[in-house]
Amino acid sequence: MDYEFLSAETVASYIRSKPELASRINPDKITDVNEVGDGNLNLVFIVTDTDGKSIVLKQALPYVRLVGPDWPMTPFRAEREAEALRIHGGFNQELVPEIFIYDPERFVIGMENLSEYRVWRGAMIEGLKHDGVASQMGEYVAQVAFGTSVLGMDAEEQKQLMAKSINPELCKITEDLVFTEPHDDIGRNAVLPENENDAQEHANDASMIHAMGEAKWKFMTSAEALIHGDLHTGSVMVMAKNGDEGESLSKAFDSEFAFYGPVGFDLGALWANYTLNASRGIALGNEDHANWSLSLIDETWQGFEKTFRKLYESRIDSRVWKAEMLEDRLNQWKADAWLFAAAKMSRRIVGLAKVADVEQLEPNLREGAARGILNLARSLAKERHNSTSTEHFVKLAGDTLHHFKTG
Ligand code: SR1
Numbered sequence: 001m002d003y004e005f006l007s008a009e010t011v012a013s014y015i016r017s018k019p020e021l022a023s024r025i026n027p028d029k030i031t032d033v034n035e036v037g038d039g040n041l042n043l044v045f046i047v048t049d050t051d052g053k054s055i056v057l058k059q060a061l062p063y064v065r066l067v068g069p070d071w072p073m074t075p076f077r078a079e080r081e082a083e084a085l086r087i088h089g090g091f092n093q094e095l096v097p098e099i100f101i102y103d104p105e106r107f108v109i110g111m112e113n114l115s116e117y118r119v120w121r122g123a124m125i126e127g128l129k130h131d132g133v134a135s136q137m138g139e140y141v142a143q144v145a146f147g148t149s150v151l152g153m154d155a156e157e158q159k160q161l162m163a164k165s166i167n168p169e170l171c172k173i174t175e176d177l178v179f180t181e182p183h184d185d186i187g188r189n190a191v192l193p194e195n196e197n198d199a200q201e202h203a204n205d206a207s208m209i210h211a212m213g214e215a216k217w218k219f220m221t222s223a224e225a226l227i228h229g230d231l232h233t234g235s236v237m238v239m240a241k242n243g244d245e246g247e248s249l250s251k252a253f254d255s256e257f258a259f260y261g262p263v264g265f266d267l268g269a270l271w272a273n274y275t276l277n278a279s280r281g282i283a284l285g286n287e288d289h290a291n292w293s294l295s296l297i298d299e300t301w302q303g304f305e306k307t308f309r310k311l312y313e314s315r316i317d318s319r320v321w322k323a324e325m326l327e328d329r330l331n332q333w334k335a336d337a338w339l340f341a342a343a344k345m346s347r348r349i350v351g352l353a354k355v356a357d358v359e360q361l362e363p364n365l366r367e368g369a370a371r372g373i374l375n376l377a378r379s380l381a382k383e384r385h386n387s388t389s390t391e392h393f394v395k396l397a398g399d400t401l402h403h404f405k406t407g
């Protein structure tokens with residue numbers, strides 16, 4: 001794929017060539033261009049002018065940045081991201097960044113700079129509590145679940161949107177890294193030597209393999225809504241209303257994995273990442289923060305359920321979709337979230353693309369956190385047949401992570 005990559009030197013002329021951008025920032029008075037892409041895939045520039053105006057330019061590279069040109073990856077993912085952000089922003093612009101332009105020739109998205117926000121994962125690692133965000137993310141998932149499903153859209157339009165929204169290459173990353181490679185290492189997995197046995201046990205656990213087979217099937221076949229597709233805490237920006245923490249605003253970003261998939265996948269991703277953060281708190285003896293991180297599981301669910309119940313009242317077709325259908329969907333999504341959370345937490349321990357919450361622990365502490373998460377994932381996959389309450393999830397998580405704590 002041949003197109004010009006942006007660089008700090010070419011950003012000004014790029015902005016000059018795009019009226020939608022030049023009306024928001026003066027290309028002749030740019031003071032700063034910072035490349036801040038810390039994700040696994042793209043270039044991200046924050047551009048500021050002398051008047052303090054700023055925008056973000058995000059460009060998809062034709063390969064996976066984390067690995068390099070040896071792993072080619074379609075840059076058309078930028079189109080999927082721009083579309084998802086536009087559609088999701090149509091439900092609630094407060095909860096996603098605003099898009100100014102999508103450039104299909106160079107796969108660039110020009111969007112709002114959330115300079116006063118920060119990435120939630122980093123804030124959680126520092127032990128900061130951004131209150132209300134977990135509920136807002138539940139609300140976001142519910143608005144997307146309703147608004148892009150046949151409950152909130154005309155059935156024919158919904159099918160057109162579904163057809164436009166296929167994202168096979170990015171889905172394949174998830175199918176491989178999340179559901180398959182933890183049980184079939186093709187050379188991308190790695191753990192501490194002290195966790196080799198844990199990874200082996202996890203890889204060979206027949207009931208976990210069965211559960212992950214079911215999770216992968218759901219991921220590949222349940223085209224329920226235009227989900228975010230990668231809603232971990234590194235895909236959420238947060239801003240405290242006063243100071244560094246407390247009551248906060250938030251935005252879900254980085255939606256390049258968006259596709260028509262199972263609603264429970266986004267919920268499970270959030271739950272898994274709250275739990276990964278709790279494993280850090282427990283490893284460091286920061287019980288207060290660990291309890292707070294685990295409390296977010298129910299907070300997200302409550303935000304989701306409350307919003308979805310309200311939206312369901314305005315479903316466009318209520319002829320056979322009655323009250324029972326609502327209860328069935330909520331029960332199903334909660335059970336799915338358990339399953340997907342198990343998948344999403346264990347892949348971050350054994351597979352490619354780990355998370356700083358655990359990786360930045362000293363090895364003697366990381367050993368127990370990693371062992372705890374792998375054992376928890378296996379228990380979650382089994383226990384979901386007994387109870388799928390958030391209380392049960394949190395109790396299992398707290399007990400298991402404490403049991404395996406090291407250091
Ligand atoms: C090769 S991309 C690795 C991971 O980064 C993204 O955030 C997704 O989680 C993906 O699995």
Ligand code: MG
Nearest residue numbers: 039040230254
């Ligand atoms: Mg990402």
